[in-house]
Amino acid sequence: MDYFGEHLLPGKIGHFFVTLSFAASFVATIAYYKSASAKNIEDGNAWKKLARAAFAIDCFSVFSIFAVVYYIISHHYFEYNYAWEHSNRTLPGQYLLACIWEAQEGSFLLWTIWQCALGLVLMFKAKKWEAPVMTVISFGQLCLATMILGIYISNAKIGINPFLLVRQMPAFSDAPIFNQANYLSIPQMQDGQGFNALLQNYWVVIHPPVLFLGFAATIVPFAYAFAGLWKKDFGAWTKPALPWTLFAACVLGTGVMMGAAWAYEALSFGGFWAWDPVENASLVPWLVLVAALHTQVVYNSTGHSLRATYFFVIMSFVLVLYATFLTRSGILGDSSVHAFVDSGMNLQLILFIVVFLAPAFYLFIKNYKKIPHIEKEESAYSREFWMFIGSLVLFLSSLFVITATSLPVINKIFNTNWSVGADNTFAYNRVEIFIAIILGLLTAFTQYLKYKDTNRKTFLKKMALPTLIATVLSLLVSIFGGIHYNKYGPGFQTAIHLALFGAFYAVVANAGYIWTGMNGKIKAAGASVAHVGFGLMLVGILLSTSKKELLSYNTTGINLPFDPKDADKNPLENITLLKGIKTDMGKYWATYTGEDSTNASGNISYYHVVLNEKKTDKRFDLYPDLIRNTKGMAGVSQNPDKHHYWDRDIYSYINYASNLEKGSDTTQFKYHLLSGKDTIFYSNGYMTLHKTVKNPNNEKYHFIDADTAVMADIEIVSRDSMRYTAKPLLYIKNNELKTIPDTVFAQDLVVIFKGIKNNSPEIGIKESSALTPFVSLKVYEFPYINILWIGTIIMIAGFAMSIFRRSKRQAAA
Amino acid sequence: MKKTHIIILIFIAIAIAALVSFMGSLSTYETIASARQKEGKSVTLYVNVDHSQVIDYDPAKDPNYFAFHVTDTLGNKTKVVCNFEKPYDFDKAEAVTLKGKMEGDIFRISGRDGILLKCPSKYKDDPNMAKKNLSQN
Numbered sequence: 001m002d003y004f005g006e007h008l009l010p011g012k013i014g015h016f017f018v019t020l021s022f023a024a025s026f027v028a029t030i031a032y033y034k035s036a037s038a039k040n041i042e043d044g045n046a047w048k049k050l051a052r053a054a055f056a057i058d059c060f061s062v063f064s065i066f067a068v069v070y071y072i073i074s075h076h077y078f079e080y081n082y083a084w085e086h087s088n089r090t091l092p093g094q095y096l097l098a099c100i101w102e103a104q105e106g107s108f109l110l111w112t113i114w115q116c117a118l119g120l121v122l123m124f125k126a127k128k129w130e131a132p133v134m135t136v137i138s139f140g141q142l143c144l145a146t147m148i149l150g151i152y153i154s155n156a157k158i159g160i161n162p163f164l165l166v167r168q169m170p171a172f173s174d175a176p177i178f179n180q181a182n183y184l185s186i187p188q189m190q191d192g193q194g195f196n197a198l199l200q201n202y203w204v205v206i207h208p209p210v211l212f213l214g215f216a217a218t219i220v221p222f223a224y225a226f227a228g229l230w231k232k233d234f235g236a237w238t239k240p241a242l243p244w245t246l247f248a249a250c251v252l253g254t255g256v257m258m259g260a261a262w263a264y265e266a267l268s269f270g271g272f273w274a275w276d277p278v279e280n281a282s283l284v285p286w287l288v289l290v291a292a293l294h295t296q297v298v299y300n301s302t303g304h305s306l307r308a309t310y311f312f313v314i315m316s317f318v319l320v321l322y323a324t325f326l327t328r329s330g331i332l333g334d335s336s337v338h339a340f341v342d343s344g345m346n347l348q349l350i351l352f353i354v355v356f357l358a359p360a361f362y363l364f365i366k367n368y369k370k371i372p373h374i375e376k377e378e379s380a381y382s383r384e385f386w387m388f389i390g391s392l393v394l395f396l397s398s399l400f401v402i403t404a405t406s407l408p409v410i411n412k413i414f415n416t417n418w419s420v421g422a423d424n425t426f427a428y429n430r431v432e433i434f435i436a437i438i439l440g441l442l443t444a445f446t447q448y449l450k451y452k453d454t455n456r457k458t459f460l461k462k463m464a465l466p467t468l469i470a471t472v473l474s475l476l477v478s479i480f481g482g483i484h485y486n487k488y489g490p491g492f493q494t495a496i497h498l499a500l501f502g503a504f505y506a507v508v509a510n511a512g513y514i515w516t517g518m519n520g521k522i523k524a525a526g527a528s529v530a531h532v533g534f535g536l537m538l539v540g541i542l543l544s545t546s547k548k549e550l551l552s553y554n555t556t557g558i559n560l561p562f563d564p565k566d567a568d569k570n571p572l573e574n575i576t577l578l579k580g581i582k583t584d585m586g587k588y589w590a591t592y593t594g595e596d597s598t599n600a601s602g603n604i605s606y607y608h609v610v611l612n613e614k615k616t617d618k619r620f621d622l623y624p625d626l627i628r629n630t631k632g633m634a635g636v637s638q639n640p641d642k643h644h645y646w647d648r649d650i651y652s653y654i655n656y657a658s659n660l661e662k663g664s665d666t667t668q669f670k671y672h673l674l675s676g677k678d679t680i681f682y683s684n685g686y687m688t689l690h691k692t693v694k695n696p697n698n699e700k701y702h703f704i705d706a707d708t709a710v711m712a713d714i715e716i717v718s719r720d721s722m723r724y725t726a727k728p729l730l731y732i733k734n735n736e737l738k739t740i741p742d743t744v745f746a747q748d749l750v751v752i753f754k755g756i757k758n759n760s761p762e763i764g765i766k767e768s769s770a771l772t773p774f775v776s777l778k779v780y781e782f783p784y785i786n787i788l789w790i791g792t793i794i795m796i797a798g799f800a801m802s803i804f805r806r807s808k809r810q811a812a813a
Numbered sequence: 814m815k816k817t818h819i820i821i822l823i824f825i826a827i828a829i830a831a832l833v834s835f836m837g838s839l840s841t842y843e844t845i846a847s848a849r850q851k852e853g854k855s856v857t858l859y860v861n862v863d864h865s866q867v868i869d870y871d872p873a874k875d876p877n878y879f880a881f882h883v884t885d886t887l888g889n890k891t892k893v894v895c896n897f898e899k900p901y902d903f904d905k906a907e908a909v910t911l912k913g914k915m916e917g918d919i920f921r922i923s924g925r926d927g928i929l930l931k932c933p934s935k936y937k938d939d940p941n942m943a944k945k946n947l948s949q950n
Contacts, residue, residue: 274926377815389820396828404835417842419857422912424926427838431831573925574876574898636901655898656872776876776898 003167005184006079007072011163014068018161021061021112022145028054028138036131036231048131052123055134058141059116065148066109069100069162078192079184081166082106088194094205099195101208104328104343105148105162110209112144114216122220129240132227133220140219143352147345157344197603197627198637203262207255211282214252215320218285220244221292222317222360225310229363234371235306238296243807245296245313249289250799256282257792264785266639271548272788273541275428277336280405281323287398289316291391298384301451305388307371312395314360319402321353331408381456383449390442397435404428426488433495436538440502443531444470444509447517466512470505477504477543485546500542506535526805530798533791540788551586551650552779574655577609579773588613592775595659603628604639607654607775611643624653624777648783656776669750669764673757674712682765684747685718687726692761701729708732712753712761716744728753728763748772840912845889848915858911858920860885862903870899883911883920891915895922906930 031051038044069082074096078084086099086106100106119137126133150161166189167178177183184190224241228234259279264272273279292312295305326332329349330342378385403410404427407418420427448454448462477483478497486493510531518525552575577583577592584590589612595605606623613619624641640653672680674689689712695703696711703709709731716724729740730753741752752764843856862868866882879899884890893911900906910929913922922928 377817380816385816388817392821392824396824399828400831400835403832407839411842418836418839419842419910419912421838421840421855421857422922422924422927424912427835431835572877572896574872576872576876638901656870656876658873774873776872778898 001179001181003079003184004182006165007075007077010068010072010077011080011165014065014072014163015161017061017064017068018145018148018150018163021058021065022142022149024054024058024061025138025141025145027051028058029135029142032131032135032138036135036227044131051131051134051138055119055123055138055141058138058145059120062109062112062116062141065162066100066113069106069109070097072163073099076192078189079165079167081164081169082162084166084189084192086192086195088192091195094202095195095200098199098204098208101212102195102199103160103162104345105160107208107212108144108147109162110212111216112141112147114209114213115140115144115219118216118220126240129224129227129237132231133223136223136226137219139355140223143355146348147352156347158348159345160343198266198639200627201262201266201639203258203266207258207262210251210258211255214248214255214286215282215324217244217248217251218289218317218320221248221289221296221313222356225313226360226363229310229360229367232367232370234367235299235303238299238306238309239813240810242293242296242300243803243810245289245293246799246803246806248316249286249293250796250803252282252286252289253799254792254796256286261789265642271545271782272785275401275425277332277405277408278327280401281326284398284402284405285316285319285323287394287401288312288319291394291398292316294387294391294394298387302378302382302384303372303374304378304384305391307368307373308388308391310364310371312391314357314364315395318353318357318360319398321356322402325349325353326405326409331412333408379453381449381454381459383446383451383454386442386446386449390439390446393435393438393442397432400431401428430488430492433492433499436499436542437495437502440499440506440535440538443535444502444505447510447513447528447531462516463509466505466509469512470501470508473508474501474504481543481547483543483546496542496546499538503535503538503542507532507539510535523801524805526798526800526802528798529801530795533793533795533798536787536791536794538791540784540786540791543784544782544788547783549781549783550779551588551781552590552652552777553586574776574778576774576776582612585611585779587615590777590779592773592777595657595773605657605659607657609652609775609777611650611779620650622650622652626654626657644786646786648781649785650779651782652777652779654775655778658772658774669752669754669766671754671762671764673760674714674763675760680763680765682747682749683767685716687714687716687751687765689713689761689763690715690725696727696729700727703731710753710756710761712763714751714763716747716749718747726751730755730761844887845883845885845891845920846887848891848920852915852917855912855914858883858885859908860911861908862906863890868899868904872898880919883909891920892918893920893922895928897925900928900930902930903928 028051031047031054035044035047035051038047072080073083073087076083076087076089082100082103082105086102087096091099101110115137119134119141122133122137123130147159148162149159150164151158166172167175167183172178177186177189180186221241221244224237224244228237256279259282260272263274263279289312292309292315295309295312298305299309325346327336328343329346331346333342378388404420407420411417444466445463448459474497477500483493483496483500485496510528514520514522514525514528518528522529550573553572575583575585575590577590579592579594582589582591591610591612593608593610595607597603597605604625604627606625609622609624611620611622620643622641622643625639627637627639638653638655640651642652643650672678674680677688679686679688691713693711693713695705695707695709697703701709701711709729711727711729714726714728716726718724724744724747726742726744726749728742728751731738731740737755739753741750743750748767750766752766754762754764756762840855840857842859843851845858845860848856848858860883863882863884869880870878876898877896879895879897880892881903882890882892893913895913911920911922912924912927912929913920915921
């Protein structure tokens with residue numbers, strides 16, 4: 001059948017480039033391989049020329065694919081499934097780009113684009129390492145190209161083609177609308193499904209690209225290590241690869257922490273880190289990469305730890321691939337809230353791991369004995385010894401996290417049925433708190449040690465002052481900081497205080513080292529700066545988590561009395577706020593004053609809550625919002641709002657709003673004729689007509705003499721002798737009779753002026769118990785959360801300084 | 814023996830201890846019947862929400878009480894009670910993962926982490942949902 005109005009050309013172009021990128025990366029892999037294993041230089045150079053051309057074509061194809069996808073989405077060609085499923089006409093510009101990585105295909109595309117960019121840089125910078133390193137990168141490109149290939153070999157699906165039309169989707173092929181040649185003119189094809197409203201936040205524009213740059217960058221140190229094993233030049237790659245390891249760790253760390261900031265800011269997970277499997281899956285490669293970074297530095301300076309470096313570098317990339325499998329295979333379905341669903345590519349995703357893991361470990365084990373190492377062992381007063389121990393701790397920590405995260409995989413393989421218990425975060429925290437203690441201490445003193453050996457006296461002398469300062473500081477915080485976190489008993493509480501000391505120690509000692517160890521040469525102090533940042537992150541995490549406080553205990557007694565002894569069982573974490581009624585909320589008075597919608601499509605409602613601090617009578621406004629989703633099954637998503645103080649955030653979100661359930665009020669109006677001194681009774685009092693006003697002009701209505709409008713001025717007296725007025729209105733517009741009802745919230749009454757019968761106004765009243773709008777609100781206080789963000793920024797700055805310095809030194813060498 | 818080796822051995826011992834204690838704290842996936850056997854022990858259920866029964870959440874009365882009924886694949890039923898808000902997407906949820914304890918006839922969930930629904934981003938690739946959208950006129 002010929003269909004009307006389809007734009008098939010972009011899809012054809014796109015698919016052409018998909019095929020081309022697959023072919024070009026294949027050629028590049030072979031040619032680089034040939035170049036790397038060529039016996040003489042001329043052969044090698046000839047192959048290299050071909051390989052470079054092929055890789056360039058691959059890059060051009062990948063950029064073109066991305067451009068075509070963007071073209072289809074931005075032109076709203078909804079005959080394409082990608083545009084139909086992930087975008088719509090009202091999507092603002094920045095999200096037209098971001099919605100590309102809402103789906104698996106798009107995020108693979110992002111990955112391969114970054115890998116192209118990294119490959120192009122390596123092509124110019126890697127010099128003698130270019131051929132073997134680029135063999136691995138080109139092979140990576142080939143693997144990623146298969147992810148968007150979208151072909152079937154017998155029954156196995158290889159990749160997802162981003163250029164499929166809606167009518168070509170297997171799930172829709174039998175939909176009746178595709179029997180019509182003009183199906184595109186049918187309303188539901190006129191607009192797309194849109195981009196998930198919950199994700200519409202500036203973080204979705206920036207977090208995935210950074211994270212995927214981090215993922216993509218981990219292949220570079222891996223490729224260098226692989227090249228070292230392959231070319232049997234075991235120790236020469238670590239120096240040129242060091243800036244790359246730093247770069248990957250820096251960007252991946254940034255990406256992970258951006259995810260944490262996004263979770264904190266927009267997703268109402270109640271915090272920045274929930275130990276969700278998807279979070280863990282991106283944290284673990286970073287931990288191992290940081291371990292690799294440290295042993296790599298050790299090897300460059302002392303010749304120790306090369307074998308460990310190989311192991312960590314290989315593992316970090318393999319873990320990136322494993323994380324890809326975990327999050328995209330659907331295996332986390334029962335344990336994670338944000339993993340993808342199974343897309344039928346599991347075998348391909350497993351193979352993606354195996355094709356890198358198997359050859360790398362084969363070469364590593366085969367050559368293990370030949371990898372140079374120093375027989376004489378490190379002194380306990382040497383820096384390399386403790387750096388190695390630190391790397392080991394990082395690796396063990398990652399091993400623990402990934403094992404716990406992999407329970408669904410373990411269950412599948414061994415047919416077991418384990419799951420992390422009801423208290424997910426504590427399952428991790430109780431182990432990681434000890435990791436934090438050890439890492440804090442190691443980070444603090446290791447830099448004060450010199451490579452090889454250190455004079456004990458000078459070491460102790462230099463350590464004395466930072467130790468004293470850190471001890472005093474952490475004691476002050478421990479004693480006066482009000483850390484009363486005893487939810488998990490005294491053991492865990494002690495561990496928190498110890499970790500706090502470790503964290504302060506790391507900050508103070510590393511800051512001090514910039515002066516005492518390096519004479520204030522800040523340019524060379526990248527590592528110390530990064531360590532200060534890391535220490536501050538630990539301080540921020542410990543303080544904000546252990547001092548996180550729920551403010552919205554439902555102590556009002558509106559419903560149930562709050563019993564602190566019963567808090568474990570029934571924490572009463574939500575408080576109900578009736579509109580306009582000042583409610584007692586612990587340290588604050590809370591008032592819900594109304595809601596407003598400001599965006600164009602009207603699907604975001606902001607709820608205005610005023611908080612008054614009782615002690616100071618300071619007042620501030622919070623506007624947590626609810627988004628009615630445009631898409632999928634999600635009904636409503638909540639978006640928190642925060643009030644920032646320099647030392648804490650007041651963090652709130654709406655858990656329920658009565659006005660969301662429209663049409664649930666089924667109470668009927670009762671009508672009465674009301675003339676003269678007639679009285680209408682309702683359950684809680686009575687009302688009389690005071691007067692009727694023609695064309696009223698008051699604070700509520702503005703009519704002029706030429707209009708036709710009548711307002712009834714009704715006086716209501718409740719049983720407790722309170723007096724209210726209701727002013728419903730009746731008017732004529734375009735020859736139609738219209739009414740504006742009036743509401744008396746205090747009495748749960750709606751009064752309507754229905755018409756005039758026999759010269760008497762006909763008044764309808766409705767009593768509804770669910771009339772007073774209310775919200776159910778949760779409020780937290782996050783103290784010192786800013787220390788975490790500041791620490792993150794400092795750590796990233798430290799990384800950047802190191803990258804700059806190391807790559808400059810590398811260029812000079 | 815080298816210092817490094819000793820330290821590695823110590824770490825291995827600690828790691829094993831941590832793992833054992835972690836495994837000890839793990840709960841297991843159970844059916845409703847087997848969860849009843851283990852009354853008072855923290856378990857994990859993967860069950861379907863029974864939409865034919867009332868989903869009881871009236872925040873005007875108590876925003877921290879939420880109760881519903883579930884059935885497992887074997888057809889057993891139980892009432893579930895939680896002391897926190899109803900998750901937004903709950904009305905449309907079919908399968909949910911619950912972590913809590915059997916207490917008599919009810920399954921009690923104490924923490925907000927105890928109910929896991931699929932998050933919105935997981936539905937976006939669900940062809941059935943999109944198909945439903947497409948077939949509606």
